[in-house]
Amino acid sequence: MDRIDLTVRQGTFHGIVGPNGAGKSTTIGMAVGLIVPDAGRISVLGHDALRDRSAARTLTGVLPDGLDLPERLTGAELLRYSAGLRGLSRAAAADRVAELIDVLGLAKAAATPLADCSTGNRKKVGLAQALLHAPRLLVLDEPFEAVDPVSAASIRRVLRRFVEAGGTTVLSTHSMMLVEQMCDEVTVIHQGRVVAAGPVAEVAGGLSLEDRFVELVGAETTGTDGLAWLVR
């Protein structure tokens, strides 16, 4: 990352987009304390996330991308473990776990070791654990990757209700359509820097977000030339 400056307004749905290797996951990792920046300041809902990590962690729910889970636990066991780790009472944990399993369609994953769950089910279990302690900020890295359309619709509704109730959601994605559908604001990251940020319509500037994105990152879409051996 290179002197990144990113502000997410409270009570909004904020998308982070960028090409592969742009620094989206690194940004999210720094925001939630999984990566330590060399210098700078990170504030989460008014708390210094580098100095006062405890307060920031209590307020944040995280769904990282590509990290392992306690693979020998079933989905339900992972949620119970997460609830215990967060200090929830046994009764509250039982109620919330049952409700999340129901709403997110996790009945099968709840009884299957995570090592044997599909990528989509792992994402859903990961999302459930991020929601479990009722955070005020959700930080989600590629939350819809490999999730089936029906589950994705349910998740979108849950996240929309969360934001409408005053929560804040930050998600990174490669889907411009998702950002256009769901996000109030978007930040485009390229080569470790913010190249555009603001309300989605404003960033798009009258184009589709995808076209504007390609323009912003200065890329030329290739694929029209070469490969004669393939298209003969």
Next chain:
Amino acid sequence: MSTPVPATPGIHPAPPLLTTSTLLTTSTLLITPARMRASMFRRSLREHPGPVVAALAGLLAAAWLIRYATYGDRHTLSLFAGTWVLGWIVLPLMLGGGRGRVQPSHLRLEPVGSAAAATGLLIAASVGIGPLVSLAALAALPVHAARYGAGEAVAAGVGALLLWLAGLIGSSVALEAVGHAGGPAGAITTGVFTGTVMGVFGSVWAVAPWITSLLAGAPDHVVRWLPYFPGSWPLGAVTGPAGRGLLMLGGLAALVAVFALAYLALVRRALVTGSSWRPRRSPITAGSAPAPLTPARPVSAGWWGPGPVWAVAGRELRTWARHPLRLQYLAFAVVYGSLLAGLPTLAHTDRLLPWAGVLAALGAAAMSAGLIGLDGTALWMPLTTHGGERAEVRGRALAWLLLVTPIALLLTVAGVLLAPGVDPLAAWAVLPAVLGAGAAVPVWVSLLRVRPVPDPRHPTSADNPTDIISVLVASAAGVAAAAAPMAWLIWGPQSPRWPALVCGVAAGVATWFGGAWLADDRLANRGAEVLTAAGRRTRPPETAIPLRWDAGWYRENRATAWALGLLTVGWIPVMPQGLMVLVLDISGGWIVASHVTGGARTAVAVAMVALGGAMLLTGLVLWGRRPRPTS
């Protein structure tokens, strides 16, 4: 019958999906995996001294076996040869021999048949130190048979070659089948077997008299059973009637064929499914009922206990019960500790029996020194939770204590009952100290030296991430904690002696808190660093060692060069000059201890072991401190 499709103007029949030009030729297919393996092998030689040291030790052992073949007993030699091949099949499971192997799943997307793939993979498997050294060792069989005539030497050579093939293919089968057997039974079996092998090696002093008599000649009851042991068939074929000889060589060929068919089946399965052996995906319910859960019926995840520490402990206990490598480690520790304590009874001493629990706990601590690496990057959960680091450390230590304490107590009680004449106070006093240290210190060590497995979701025995330095540090902590009660017993007042128990408990509590404090500090301040290390799926760049003489490199890397030298040469005083003199009573002009007799001979051999040990330790320290390239 198919009907030819008439050509329609403007519409061309679709070309065949695969043409001969896109299919790999058989010769390419057979050679390519071997080339891949050779590249991996060259790289490993450049990066790490381990293979060179292993090759040197293996060649020394092979040379000794060939020398023994010139004068030794036929049956004993057969036993050694068979045991060698058995070790070749089994040891890679314990030592992580699957790393750097070309695996069937690597060829899954290639247009190859399973027979050709299996042949290519076996050719690749023959490239490496194990096959080369084993071939040299089995040359002892025709060398021994030469005393019966040239024809007999040739026949024994054929038998040795078949035995070598059985070892080569058997080893591949073991790595593919047992190494991928994620189920508890496979893991526990591997742990029991490797624990037995190590336990016997660890008690070699106790079985030394038996080995000495074995070298002079195998006992009659062993000789009677030997014909049923394939290791004896190459020599059995040349010393009996011709018909029996043919039968034995045919038996070896059949064994090779059975192994080859088994390997072919595993390769076929891997090419189809991507894994030769994967546990069935099955839902787990709180009870044992396999019925799928419905939203109407709340999922019971069992008892987790109050608070974050107990949540982590609950997770850990479930993981211990389900993770194949953890089960393997636990089984190994229990068997290893029991055998170390029990085998000396062969030498008519039962003094170690009450120590079975202590030794098992020490083994379990040592084998727990790499657990963080087994879990991959799952640490992100405590790292994003308020107070998560502390809970992670305490919960892991608590789970280990809850798991190992009953086992250690049971083994100690059994040992005390089996050795009523031995004072068990020392073992009882040391046990809490070792348990306290074993619970917490390995957590710190595994956070300090993270060795991730390539696939935390489906680890195999072949992924064994055991790191010798971590194992030594975790064991040393237990030994250091045990020093306090032992010192009380040796130098303290002889009456009353019970305060040694209090001393042991205090030492255990102190090392528990010490280890937990170090681990807390590590995770709280370097959590992100630990997580990065746990997520590394490839080895970081290592110091490149030139394969040819490069004076400039040696000048610039003096410490690394010294480390290589010490790690290579240090085995000579330990093995031939020391342990082989003490255990096998060997002698010879270049054996220093041969030039003196009696107590002086023993003293020289012991000094040689100490000298070699110091050289190897220094080499390890220097190797650990070598500068690493930045990219």
